[in-house]
Amino acid sequence: MNLTILKEFFAGFLRTRHIARHFRRLALLDTLAQTGVSREVPATLTKTLVAAATRNTEALLKQLDSHSDGLSETQVQTIRERVGLNEVEHEKPLPWWMHLWHCYRNPFNLLLTLLAAISYLTEDMKAALVIGTMVVLSTLLRFWQEAKSNKAADALKAMVSNTATVIRRDLSEDAAPEAENFFGVHLHVKLAQRVELPIKLLVPGDVIVLSAGDMIPADCRLLTAKELFVSQAAMTGESMPVEKFAEQRDASAINPLELDNILFMGTNVVSGSATAVIVGTGNATYFGALASRVTATDRAPTSFQSGVNKVSWLLIRFMFVMSPLVLFINGFTKGDWMEALLFALSIAVGLTPEMLPMIVTSTLAKGAVFLSRKKVIVKRLDAIQNFGAMDMLCTDKTGTLTQDKIFLARHVDVWGEDSDDVLEMAYLNSYYQTGLKNLLDVAVLEHAEVHRELEVATAFRKVDEIPFDFTRRRMSVVVAEHDAHHLVITKGAVEEILSVCTQVRHGEAVEALTPELLARIRNVTADLNEEGLRVVAVAAKELPPTQEAYGVADERELVLIGYVAFLDPPKESTAPALKALAEHGVAVKVLTGDNELVTAKICREVGLEQRGVVLGSDIERMGDAELARAVEENNVFAKLTPSHKERIVRFLKANGHVVGFMGDGINDAPALRTADIGISVDTAVDIAKEAADVILLEKSLMVLEEGVLEGRRTFANMLKYIKMTASSNFGNVFSVLVASAFIPFLPMLPMHLLVQNLLYDISQIAIPFDNVDDELLRQPQHWQPGDIGRFMVFFGPISSVFDITTFAMMWFVFGAQSPEQQTLFQSGWFIVGLLTQTLIVHMIRTSKLPFIQSRAATPLMVMTAVIMAVGIFLPMGPLAHYFKLQALPPLYFAFLPPILLAYMGLTQAMKGIYSRRWGWQ
Structure with a gap:
């Protein structure tokens, strides 16, 4: 091979x-x-x-x-x-x-x-x-x-x-x-x-x-x-x-x-x-x-993929050791090297988890379909498992924690007094811009009475615009009123607008922007922020109509007109969603470009306790070691740039967290791509939706809890198959080695092993639909590949105890001691081997008492019963000679139930010992 x-x-x-x-x-x-x-x-x-x-x-x-x-x-x-x-x-x-x-x-x-x-x-x-x-x-x-x-x-x-x-x-x-x-x-x-x-x-x-x-x-x-x-x-x-x-x-x-x-x-x-x-x-x-020149385009393997690869390689190494041993032992003791070769190859097949790709694919697909019913679109199937492993959710504030419907609450001059002039300037800016109209623009434009009063279509002509970017955090339009003069209207973040203003307007008067006025202005905006309002400053200046093209250099020596303040109320589902996530072991951190006062108000309203606030300017001064500590100790980060968000997510991952990031804006795209699981909404900009792994189609954040729980169910069901396969395969090969050394014929023909393997694999098809114990859903599920090897060595030999018991029963009770009686021996072990291998599904799927404290889902119960019935039917029915099997005496079926019950009892006892020492999952 x-x-x-x-x-x-x-x-x-x-x-x-x-x-x-x-x-x-x-x-x-x-x-x-x-x-x-x-x-x-x-x-x-x-x-x-x-x-x-x-x-x-x-x-x-x-x-x-x-x-x-x-x-x-x-x-x-x-x-x-x-x-x-x-x-x-x-x-x-x-x-x-x-x-x-x-x-x-x-x-x-x-x-x-x-x-x-x-x-x-x-x-x-x-x-x-x-x-x-x-x-x-x-x-x-x-x-x-x-x-x-x-x-x-x-x-x-x-x-x-x-x-x-x-x-x-x-x-x-x-x-x-x-x-x-x-x-x-x-x-x-x-x-x-x-x-x-x-x-x-x-x-x-x-x-x-x-x-x-x-x-x-x-x-x-x-x-x-x-x-x-x-x-x-x-x-x-x-x-x-x-x-x-x-x-x-x-x-x-x-x-x-x-x-x-x-x-x-x-x-x-x-x-x-x-x-x-x-x-x-x-x-x-x-x-x-x-x-066309790239052949391998998959993302870097997740921790789960890496873990499964390690387990798979463990089984492969095991196969390359055990198969030659089986070959040489049977070849030398039986003398039929061809039969020994076929048997060794069958052992190799039995050791390989060939159904793993299908089990994983179907489990993830089932999770994706389940979440689609909850209006959650899963673009990358591996994201479902990451949902379950997520222990840290970083989220933007606007449009995610808060509603995507922002209301224009105030329009005031620089002293905080109501001003229609400010509203008119903001309206002209939003009306004439052709770039990305955000929710703030939409809120301004919804004031239809302003449009009627201004008669925008006839009174003004657009001359040019200076688009928004995340460095300047402002944008401008230039309009002409009856071509008498050009008017530059700029709106944006308060600090960025103040940086290009030299004067302020108070009523009809215009004053120079002195340090005293600047301090008073900051007090006014801080008061608005503390009310939970998002403040956007508006400035303007008149220019002679001598040019038709304007650029960033023209945004200078402006006159501050006032502010438009927006109410961005939290979504009704935010508080219960954050509470539910906390109950399931998922910590939440807020990463926003907004200022810290508005962010603090929203956090209080949604019940998120603040544990320190870090600003973007602080992050700029931090080294890697300092930031690695800061991202752990604080849970609110404000006035961030896109690179700040991406850097925070990267350090959280480096600290060992499985990080989800939820955002809907252009500035969220880098963090969405860096996170283990990027979450966006259907109203997000294109680049955010493209970068996300999961997209929410409705405003309720409660679907995040559904995603987390479904991810943990998916993880648990995949882990069941891996544990079952590893432990049962180890036990079977151990039994084969013992039988091969002491029995003068093959304990099972290659065809028997293959049929048994096929039937067992078919019984596993229902695992994706199995129930999962509530205890396994309470905390994030992290992949620990080292546990699988320990689990395999601990539980594998249990089945070998009863396989050897079956060998002794067939040898001493039923006299199957010679090559002429090998079919009887092989039929007896065929049934016990298949039934114990199938029952292990129910024993290992839960740490509780199976069938009583924790019942498998109906599809898995039905599939198990069908396969066990087929396993008994093959030797006892008319097809037996086709499979080189034979009917077993009635006395065999008197011994069979005690063997199976003893097997289940010992496994249950060992589960208790294992759980107390290492935990179940």
Whole structure:
């Protein structure tokens, strides 16, 4: 057997490939960034991107058969038929026949096929038939289960899809692109409109609109750009966002990643706004070209995956020791080396947990379907287990702990007195901005009476805007009132606005911003914060109408007008959800960009006891060791940047925690990707949803508790199978070694071992649906692979005690002492071996008394009863001779119940000893 193949197989045991394939775009980008995979792409693609960057706009649109107003639906359908959907081929699911082949081609099926072929060549047709049936059943069971899981995952994924804002022309424009007026002059009919479309429907030539938080849906050439900064760290390794422009500044650039006006699929907009035309989709993108060169794109193995791999390798090493021992002992003592070889190979098959991939896949898929009913979308199945292991939840405040409906509560001047002027300035700013409109903008815009009074459409004209970014934490618009003057209106975080103000307005008077006034202003805003209000400052200045383009440099020497204050009430479900998480051993930390006073008020309202507050400015001054202590000792972190959030999560993980992060904004994306489990909501920005592992479809946070409990059920059920397999396999091989040394014939034929193994594996299919004791749901479930080895050595020999008892019974009571009587001996052990191996499921699934204090789920009970009945039927029924078995005398069934009851009693007693010394799980 090829050891490398086995190693590869076990290393991939828990990588549910066919399901995870749909969600690998970020994982692939992580792989590209972290492993430094070759950036080489086909020369034709490089030439295409460079040509798109250097060609003038009109020529490029003409080449793409596009227009500044976008494509029509007719054009789109024609292009899509030619180029296909905007999907990277690597992400597509396998065709059914390839999936079936992957389900078959594991080392265990190949080994069984070899056994079947040897049996056929040695004219043992019955063994060949049974082994062949085992291969077919194993393959079809896994194929059916994974296909069902794929279908469920596809249905879940369809509920959450990223979209892009596309400019499209109406169908009627094709029929009448121009109209004539009364004098015969051609008039262009503008029928362009903005629509939100799934990313996969985009085609080359589509014109898209981008703003902060958007994912770049394809390779694009910029048409217009305003203060556009794009994060392309996954492509280039650059930690800082890069600024992009509508024109290529360096005409000699030939490296696509150095092009100023090209955007790449899979990157995202950090700040600013733009329009762009798509030049490549799907595999014809830079991302698609890199994807085709990467073969292993799974994320780093989780602690659970690593633990299972260790257990699997333990069994493999055990197999490579025990199988040769069985071969040589039986070969030398029986003299039939071919039979001994087949028996040793059967032992090898019996020692391998071949059902583990299917058990894990079906358990995780069952958890995903359960959570979908709770309106929780699981994008990456491994996240379910991480849910159960999570002991630390970091959460953003706005939109997660608080409602995603913010109310404009106050609009006051710099002294805290009500002011309509402040509301008007804030309204104009929110109305004219084209970037990411957050909940604060929506709250301002809902004041319809302001719109009517201002008569925005006729009184003002937008001149320009300076988009928001997370460094400045402010944004500006420039408007003209009847073209008499230009008015710069800036709103943003109080400190950032004050940093660019030199004057303040009080009524009609304007005063210089003195230190005394500054202290008074901070007192006013602090009072508003302590009321639980989120404060946004508004400033403005008039300029002569001498320029049409404005930038960050123009945000200076402003006049502070006042503040708009928002009430961001906590969600009704927040307090009970936090209480439920605490009861289940999950600590909560708040990580927010808001100030500490508002955060403290929210924490009090939701019942979260504060244990120290750390500000972003404090984190900047902390070294690694100091921050590692601070993240443990404090639970509220305020005024954070995205990098602060990511750093806190990283240090919590380094401290040994399994960390979940919940957020919905652009600034949450780095932390979402760093956390063990990223949680977002369906109203989040694209990049947050893409980075998350789990997406909540409803506002209630109580579903977090459901996720935690389901994760722990999933973990417990997977652990049951691993414990059962390890301990029963160890016991069986120990029994075989004893029997082989002292019995003059094989204690069981290879075919018997394979049939027994097949029946046992079938009985395990119901484990994903089993009940889990309440005690196992109260605390996070951490993987401890060292426990499995101890468990195996402790419980494995128990079954051997009763196997040896059965050997003695068959030898002394029933006289099965010679090769002529071996079928009777083998039939007797076949039943005892199968029944004890099946009963171990119920003994090990709980630390309590089985069937009385803790009952298995009905599917598992039924499956166990059916397999035990089949195990008795095979020797006693008409099919016995096909399996080289024979009917047992009635006296055997008088001894059988005491053996089984004694086995269960001893196992229960040993469970008590084990639990008291090491704990159960």
